[in-house]
Amino acid sequence: MAKPELMDFYVILFSHYGPRHWWPAETPFEVIIGAILTQNTNWKNVEKAIDNLKSEGCLDIRKIVEIRKERLEEMIRSSGFYKQKAERLQNFCRFVLNEYGSLEEMFHENTDKIRKDMLDLKGIGHETADSILLYAGGLPFFVIDEYTRRIFRRIGFRVNENYEDIRKLFEKNIPKDVGIYKEYHALIVELAKEFCRKKPLCFDCPLRNICKNNSVV
DNA sequence: ACCCAGGGTCATA
DNA sequence: TATGACCATGGG
Numbered sequence: 636m637a638k639p640e641l642m643d644f645y646v647i648l649f650s651h652y653g654p655r656h657w658w659p660a661e662t663p664f665e666v667i668i669g670a671i672l673t674q675n676t677n678w679k680n681v682e683k684a685i686d687n688l689k690s691e692g693c694l695d696i697r698k699i700v701e702i703r704k705e706r707l708e709e710m711i712r713s714s715g716f717y718k719q720k721a722e723r724l725q726n727f728c729r730f731v732l733n734e735y736g737s738l739e740e741m742f743h744e745n746t747d748k749i750r751k752d753m754l755d756l757k758g759i760g761h762e763t764a765d766s767i768l769l770y771a772g773g774l775p776f777f778v779i780d781e782y783t784r785r786i787f788r789r790i791g792f793r794v795n796e797n798y799e800d801i802r803k804l805f806e807k808n809i810p811k812d813v814g815i816y817k818e819y820h821a822l823i824v825e826l827a828k829e830f831c832r833k834k835p836l837c838f839d840c841p842l843r844n845i846c847k848n849n850s851v852v
Numbered sequence: 853a854c855c856c857a858g859g860g861t862c863a864t865a
Numbered sequence: 866t867a868t869g870a871c872c873a874t875g876g877g
Contacts, residue, residue, distance in 0.1 A: 657858095658858095669858090670858085671859095672860050673857085673859085674858085674859040674860065675856090675860080676857060676858080676859085676860045677856080677857045677858085678857080678858060679857095680857085681858085686855060715857090716859090716860095717861090721859090734863080756863075757860085758859090758860065758861085759860085760859060760860050760861085761859095762858085762859065762860090763860080765860070766858080771856090775865095778858090780858065780859085781858095781859085816863095820858090820862095821858095824858055827858090828858090
């Protein structure tokens, strides 16, 4: 049996977990808000914050810019790091309005420019930028997070620590399909939540067979 | 009382 | 380049 490739893991994870329906949001803008609020924070805490924004009618790019920062801080308090996140949200929204005019306009621009612009903003790192590009913009950028690194390192892939290198490794070995990109990252998170810390990855996880046959764990 | 979560920045060496 | 401190709430 040949060494399993990245798509083999995808097939197994998908058949085990089924579609994940990521990202859980009603609009691209809501994806962006969530992507920033969920930084190093449990998603449940983010949901509360987003509910607050919705019920106050503030889930809107212009609203976020207009309201007082202190009010925004209170609405998103449950998501943690609420002061810097309020700052980051307003900063991001202000930039989009000034530079592009609207979110729709932004996503019609050259994708590499969008990514570069976002990475220049304070509070937008590689993972957040790619989450926004993929799940809000529907653009083919594979999201690499700490789960992805851990899991594929333990499976036996020689992933070095450089974000861009890992992302290109995945994008090179996976069909350039936004649907697959979205699903794959969501499946990795699902697997990680269940096995990454609690148990050895390949003991009774969905990947146990493919791992054992190749003696990689 | 700890540990951590769907990260990122900044100072230091 | 590579660690470490820091940001902060809420659930286990």
